[in-house]
Amino acid sequence: MAKEKTVYTCTECGGTSPKWLGKCPSCAAWNTLIESVADAAAPGKNRYTSQFQSLAKTAEVSVLADIDATAVQRMPTGQDELDRVLGGGMVEGAVVLIGGDPGIGKSTLLLQALDSLQRGGESTLYVTGEESGAQVALRSRRLGLVASQVKVLAEIQLDKILATIDALQPDVAVIDSIQTVYSDQLTSAPGSVAQVRECAAHLTRCAKSSGTAIVLVGHVTKEGALAGPRVLEHMVDTVLYFEGETHSSFRLVRAIKNRFGAVNEIGVFAMTEKGLKGVSNPSAIFLSQHAEPVPGSCVMVTLEGTRPLLVEIQALVDSGGPSPRRLSVGLDRDRLAMLLAVLHRHAGVACMDQDVFVNAVGGVRISEPAADLAVLLAITSSLRGKPLPKGFFAFGEVGLAGEVRPAPRGQERLKEAAKLGFTVAVVPKANVPKKSHAKEFEGLTIHAVERVEQAMEIVRGLG
Numbered sequence: 001m002a003k004e005k006t007v008y009t010c011t012e013c014g015g016t017s018p019k020w021l022g023k024c025p026s027c028a029a030w031n032t033l034i035e036s037v038a039d040a041a042a043p044g045k046n047r048y049t050s051q052f053q054s055l056a057k058t059a060e061v062s063v064l065a066d067i068d069a070t071a072v073q074r075m076p077t078g079q080d081e082l083d084r085v086l087g088g089g090m091v092e093g094a095v096v097l098i099g100g101d102p103g104i105g106k107s108t109l110l111l112q113a114l115d116s117l118q119r120g121g122e123s124t125l126y127v128t129g130e131e132s133g134a135q136v137a138l139r140s141r142r143l144g145l146v147a148s149q150v151k152v153l154a155e156i157q158l159d160k161i162l163a164t165i166d167a168l169q170p171d172v173a174v175i176d177s178i179q180t181v182y183s184d185q186l187t188s189a190p191g192s193v194a195q196v197r198e199c200a201a202h203l204t205r206c207a208k209s210s211g212t213a214i215v216l217v218g219h220v221t222k223e224g225a226l227a228g229p230r231v232l233e234h235m236v237d238t239v240l241y242f243e244g245e246t247h248s249s250f251r252l253v254r255a256i257k258n259r260f261g262a263v264n265e266i267g268v269f270a271m272t273e274k275g276l277k278g279v280s281n282p283s284a285i286f287l288s289q290h291a292e293p294v295p296g297s298c299v300m301v302t303l304e305g306t307r308p309l310l311v312e313i314q315a316l317v318d319s320g321g322p323s324p325r326r327l328s329v330g331l332d333r334d335r336l337a338m339l340l341a342v343l344h345r346h347a348g349v350a351c352m353d354q355d356v357f358v359n360a361v362g363g364v365r366i367s368e369p370a371a372d373l374a375v376l377l378a379i380t381s382s383l384r385g386k387p388l389p390k391g392f393f394a395f396g397e398v399g400l401a402g403e404v405r406p407a408p409r410g411q412e413r414l415k416e417a418a419k420l421g422f423t424v425a426v427v428p429k430a431n432v433p434k435k436s437h438a439k440e441f442e443g444l445t446i447h448a449v450e451r452v453e454q455a456m457e458i459v460r461g462l463g
């Protein structure tokens with residue numbers, strides 16, 4: 001087959017060049033030109049000229065109210081936690097991108113999901129570009145998937161994969177991984193930005209036209225972004241992301257984007273010797289077990305999607321060198337710097353000459369600002385060497401002016417903590433339940449705060 005013409009397109013401004021250049025000729029950005037297949041539009045014909053428009057038939061337009069909104073057909077994957085993040089199961093023709101560090105369990109989870117889909121009567125296809133068929137078979141034996149009817153294709157060439165999907169018409173196909181697939185229309189190597197984008201676009205089109213739900217597995221770069229262009233995230237319907245530390249057994253799957261369900265929903269799994277098992281009641285797994293309270297630890301309630309989770313925030317403040325370090329794991333580092341400034345300015349607690357380390361226990365990543373108050377309390381607790389009281393927790397966003405802002409759906413957070421036996425809370429004033437609801441929070445002493453210094457004062461009074 002003749003090679004199609006390729007052009008180099010700037011990722012910043014969309015300008016094109018027939019050959020690769022270090023600097024974009026249109027916007028002068030450096031290193032932004034990537035290879036893509038040229039549009040086969042006839043030269044000299046601008047499709048936006050009025051002449052051309054009069055030739056084209058106008059497409060049919062419908063009124064929104066007249067369009068049938070048929071409920072999407074869901075195919076439950078048999079893994080409740082995965083279904084939860086997907087919004088109830090796989091959707092016909094949907095494209096799901098699932099990302100995560102190597103070895104975190106993407107292939108394992110998807111093989112398990114395909115097997116139970118197959119057992120549920122859907123036809124499935126597992127395309128592997130990283131492992132041989134024998135390796136996949138070995139894994140399936142290990143997972144205890146006896147007599148699995150999942151079809152396996154070991155292939156990395158895009159055309160062959162598309163042809164196979166076309167011929168088999170599976171209900172669900174998994175491409176493991178998108179970085180290994182390549183199209184021979186492009187000269188760049190598999191895994192390059194241009195290849196990933198091109199292959200994902202073709203596979204997306206294939207999903208939409210055939211109705212096959214396609215799951216793309218993606219690797220993650222060191223920076224934590226899905227390797228390959230961010231455009232991949234725009235193209236697909238759902239972006240799921242694996243979190244967790246490979247050395248702990250818990251794994252979180254988080255929905256970053258979902259056209260068919262709630263975003264930020266998480267599924268919790270435990271990696272066992274028989275693969276990933278859903279954890280149906282995960283609220284307490286991110287607490288470390290201290291027999292007695294220790295300094296530098298504060299529990300917070302984070303709300304992930306629809307489910308509250310209790311997470312322990314740990315801080316260690318220790319005298320540092322001439323340029324003290326600020327390090328955070330699972331929390332935003334810039335936010336930590338900001339919180340330390342607020343702590344100094346508004347509560348008079350200085351950590352200027354101290355190293356500050358903060359960690360969210362269990363490899364969970366917390367992006368919501370409701371963690372702020374707990375981070376500050378953990379830091380001061382470590383600085384003073386005084387533990388927070390037993391059964392204590394806190395949540396609330398902290399602003400630059402030292403104010404404590406309410407967290408969304410505070411009552412649910414309070415309820416979850418009360419259910420798990422927590423007894424003392426410091427929360428933003430607006431999150432305190434009304435008197436009429438007081439019964440539901442029996443046994444829980446709630447301290448309302450509006451400012452950071454108030455929170456510090458209350459905690460000092462408690463300890």
Ligand code: TYD
Nearest residue numbers: 102103104105106107108271272273274275
């Ligand atoms: P894998 O699914 O291959 O990761 P990814 O596709 O995301 O790169 O996961 C491999 C890891 O999971 C490996 O470190 C071994 C572990 N594992 C188990 O603990 N139990 C099992 O049953 C399986 C299949 C893997």
Ligand code: MG
Nearest residue numbers: 106107130176
């Ligand atoms: Mg894999």
